[in-house]
Amino acid sequence: MTAFLAFLPILVVVVLLVGFRLPASRAMPVSYLVAAGLALFVWQVPGVQVAAASIKGLSLTLRLLFIIFGAILLLNTLKHSGALAVIRNGFTNISADRRVQVIIIAWLFGAFIEGASGFGAPAAVTVPLMVGLGFPAMAGVVAGMIIQSTPVSFGAVGTPILVGVNDGLKDHDNVLAAIDKWGYAPWDSLTFHGFVGVKVALLHAIVGTMIPLLLVVFMTRFFGKNRSAREGLAVWPFALFASFALTVPYVLVAKFFGPEFPSLLGALIGLTIVVPVAKRGWLVPKGEPWDFPPRAEWEADWTGEVEIDLKSGQAGETYKVGVFTAWLPYLLLAGLLVLTRLEALPLKAWLRSAQIKWDVFGTGIFVDETPLYVPGTVFIVVSLIAVVLHRMNGAGVSTAWCESLKTTAKVSVALVFTVPMVQVFLNTGDGLAGFEKMPIALANGVATLTGGAYPMLAPVVGGFGAFVAGSNTISNMMFSLFQFEVGVKIGVDATWMVALQAVGGAAGNVICVHNVVAASAVVGLTGREGDVIRKTLLVFAYYALAAGAIGFVFLKLGLLAPGG
16 A cells, blocks of 8 residues: 555556646646655654655756756757757758758757757757658658667756756665675775666667667658668668767777766767768668658658758858858857866866755755756856857857747646655655655555566666656656666666666656657647657667666676676
8 A cells, every 4th residue: 555655646646647648747747746744744754854864856947957958058049059050951961861951950960969968859959850851740740759768867967867867766775785795895986886877888889789779660660662671681781880980989988987878978089980881871772772751742740831041040140150160159168068077187186075965854855066066067168168159149149048948847847846856755654654655655566476586577666767857867756766666676786777777767768758748849740749659659669678688687687796
């Protein structure tokens, strides 16, 4: 019964979002009230503890909104400077084959945007880019959603790990005891995150190997003239090459640099390797380049209400931005993020020295923030540099800031209730009722039902969290402790369970309602989100189940055991 009651805040979200189709801005306040009500009247947690957890949630919300604002500001600055149009047009000279284009734009460039920005930015950039190059709008949205899997765990410079997993596990007694047993005590989050991050990268690299090939198969099967999956499979040598060009450096970066950079640097390295190969036509089937049927033959539901012309608008008329100058802000972003995260340099210690730490109401629930170290600061700095580099006028700068503030405000309502709900959910220990905290109660119930087979389903739970919450970060924050406790309960390596959670949470972005709505709206496909999800659900099923099976095998073999 306690397991079922602990599941209620999540069940409420599912019923309201999926059943009644309410927006997250209306569903999440109800979920928060349910979680707080259960904490106060069933778990009998002191009101001051619920208030402290809520305040910590608001602090984390501000951190996430700052990151989101910075990422969107950089994107809008480049849009209004004309740089984004230059970047888009550069892709047209690489290859005329749509199968090659979708791999380079969606898989590689999309992964780079995910690593730099996250929070749905890959769809905002790549979907209109593909539509502007002649892709059907529906094809662009499907492609933009499929790639929001492998790079997502390390999106926005590692936010799902560094914020989601960290705040889901930090300061919980059972986790600290396990960390102490493995030789990481006192809590060394950087070591722990790096250790988990390598496992996450390894799982993604194995399962994600097939994503580029799935991309082209979906294009040829659902949007080709012959509706042939074979035409997509024909490009398998190039697809696998492009996959390994990203995933190999991705794993190495996770191992040697930590969870901030696998997607960012892996994709950047992949682009530098794959683009020259594509230009020379290597590994691509000879003959006529594959293309979509003529526009007159497109089905009605393939097209959106928004026409995208890459040659028009202020980008082409007001500003003159060269190719190198257009790319320079992204290169600066990657460089600054690396420089501010390296232990050998003093920048990291200096930025982290500006710290706000507060034991909220003396409850032992801490607000612990380092505002200068948050990636949002780097995004804003690079955005200001881009204004100078691209010689933007005041009107363009003002428009970019206004649009970014409006977009951030739209997502803030849901986050203001989502993150506090998660924190109340996590901080329900020591209640007068004597129950285990909600994640542990839920873990006990699930472990009883599934036993040793649970690791195979762990990514599905993570994906479910992302589908509900609209974020891999929030899914990790909500379920990392749950997954850890299940691992302890069934006697397996709990760090693998956290890794499976992170991978599943990333895969959940493929079917995340919020992301699908945002991507569809960009190209005028509003109202057809169900068509997109029905297709991408196949990719999610593959990703979550394959990751679960691989993780189960790794657990049985005892690979990368704690302290190893």
